[in-house]
Amino acid sequence: MSMARRCPGCDLSIMPHAAPRGKSAYCPRCSTRLYRGGKCRFNGELAIAFACLILFVPTHIFPLITIRLFGVMIPATLPSGTFSLASDFPAVAFLILFCSSIAPLLVSLSVLGAQLALKVKNFSLLKSSLWVLTRLKHWAMYDVFLVSLAISCFKVQDYADIYVGPGLYCLVILQVLMSLLITRVSPNRYWESWQPEKDHPTFKTLRPLAGERAKSDNECTNPLNNQLQTLEEIHCETCHMTQAYSSHCIRCDSPLHHRKPRSIQRTWAFLIAATVFIFPANLYPISIFLNNGKRAEDTIFSGVAHLIKTDMTGIAIIIFVASIVVPVAKILGMAYILICIQFKRRVYHKQRMHAFRVIQWVGKWSVMDLFVISIMVTLIDRGQILDFTPGPGAIAFGVVVVLTMLAVENLDSRLIWDNYEQRTK
Template sequence: MTDTSQLTANRDSNHHCCKICSLVVTEVPLEVGQGAYCPRCEQKLYQSRKGTISVDLALALTCLILFIPTQLFEFVHIRLFGVMISSSLTSGAYDLFEGGFLALSLLIFFCCSVVPFLVFSSVILSHFALKIRNRALLKLSLFLLRNLKQWVTLDVFLVSVAISCFKLKDYADIYFGYGLIAIILLQLMTFLLVIRLDSRNYWEAIKPSLERQSTGTMLHCHTCHLLQPIKTKCDRCNSRLYWFKPYSVLKTWICVIAAAIALIPANILPISILLTNGKRLEDTIMSGIFSLINSQMYGIALIIFTASIVVPVAKVAGLSYLLLNIQRGNDHEKRLRTKLYLTIKWIGRWSMMDLFVVAIMITLVDRGQILDFTPGYGAVAFGIAVVLTMIATESLDPKLIWLSPPEEKKRELLTNE
């Protein structure tokens, strides 16, 4: 980690704008493995890595090759009442669609198949855009990367597989397939790819930013991260320039309120229905957790309680707290509120765990057998709440946390000019 005291304003150097608090700092050379951190909010600005963006391309191609067996091969087989049943990454979405749960089916298919394919393809497309020097194509591919990479949930899916197997171990013999090995390898490669990706490197490759003197107020492009004098269009990518995300607070409030409403039926209505020996057992999220506790599966119960109860409620409460402080112009504990925002952003996708468990269970516990499983309408409401909280997190501009009332008035005047 580099000494943050070096990141001070210099009137004759390349500059970086912190994406979290909008502080403009001077770029300093780093040794391989070192990172530069913002002196105000302590978030990473950039990192010096060994290798070039060609490493990103190699990882993306590897991921795309591994993606094929994850979609084609079964990752688990069970012997249920003498019948072998298998599940692949896409079979859960298909069975939900067959059962009439279209929204859940599309969400599972989107996270398990569409998003990974688009993320890997976008990296490859970015390199093709650099090769033909096409800025519009580069802008499109990086837009997809920026907005989709947080929806890559293979790690959450793997935990869901473990939970499903624990639930079924008393009813069936469980065998793992080659698809599971492919998913684990794909998750590892995806992790390496995502932590390396930095859209700045691609924009610098197609058009390096020139050294600029800090002679006045500079505006940061949210698309290509170029610092430039105040204007309406970016010099490098031609995107519209603005201080903050348009209508950020309003859009976030709408999503937060809608998510809070959706959480009510998500916790009241059954999330799963199990038919066993002619008995109909309906489980809400909490009753399912209590069933796991009664079965002495304390670890699984804790994981589901955290992902399905604590995380969604904490996200709604945390985002509401951030929004209220932004609207009040609270000038205290900004660094703490920034960490809260980043935590909310990171944990959001783990709420998908319950939905993945539902998708796996509906595939493995075959209809028409003595044991039958179907999702309840609580799962639909929960899926809506998960999606809304993730959209709300992306809608909120963290730079608003660092905006003080005097600075807000100054920027309004600059915008009007």
């Protein structure tokens, strides 16, 4: 790994070198990982992906938990909440199904597809598989579902006896394997196996005449000399290859842009729409609970207050943070980053980059409330005696979750550093 490259996080030109075994190289300015060190073990990733696919079947067939309610045994499988919500709330049901089943399945299949593409030399299959892997890995939410299942069990423990099913053990193992798969898989390595960067003749023009190399494993790296900084080079967002500027990537044939086209406009559009929907999400009831003919409609905030009154303070804090603090903080945080970009703020670039990464990571945990609703609908459905259904606020809340995640995905983080580069030249 002796070739020059631009950091995908801040667009800094640097010169990484091969890291020691098991170590990775990071950008000195924004701490983005440039490449994963150590040897590439595709066979291990293939085994994990196969194991995930095998466990996918029992996880969805066998009950996660079973409760005894009024003498009746009620099982809850992973997709049962989706089926219960499909008739009245199809959009919410699809979001839950996508995050708990479709996205994890496609991520596992994409790893298999990428390895098959390398074996049979199929470029289209490789490109589409790696696109799916990159785009959907943040939407695989088994960890969020497990926390939601635990919260649901605490909520129903006063009404029913709870029994652990075999599906729960499969889900825990599947979550461990899925986390291991997502952290191990590097799309860059697949592209390097397909066609190494150093094999391209245009890459020779990007080699520096002098300059420091990047150090490994969180150690600071040094930028290249001024001669490399002035070269017309560009980073491909698809295969992550740094190359001489052209209209399309010489390796993956994707359109090349110095920055994502209309990134700020799209991010603002998603953010403004999320801001509009966050009001009905918090003002309208998100759940309707029927107990012995008494109807109780809870908004997110009143549900948190009810949990505190019933001595479930820990769960109340989790719900409050995930369903109220996180969505509002994401909107405010993204708005702050966008305003700083547009007003060309000249300080605190690294702090804004850290904030962007925190928003990117924490975004999926807002889905927790929807998972809890889907599980409760499955477990508590006894007609006029005891019943639980989503309220209109659940639809608005689902829209807020999706829009905020799309806003984060559409923002080009390199825009945060553009003013920094202008200031330091």
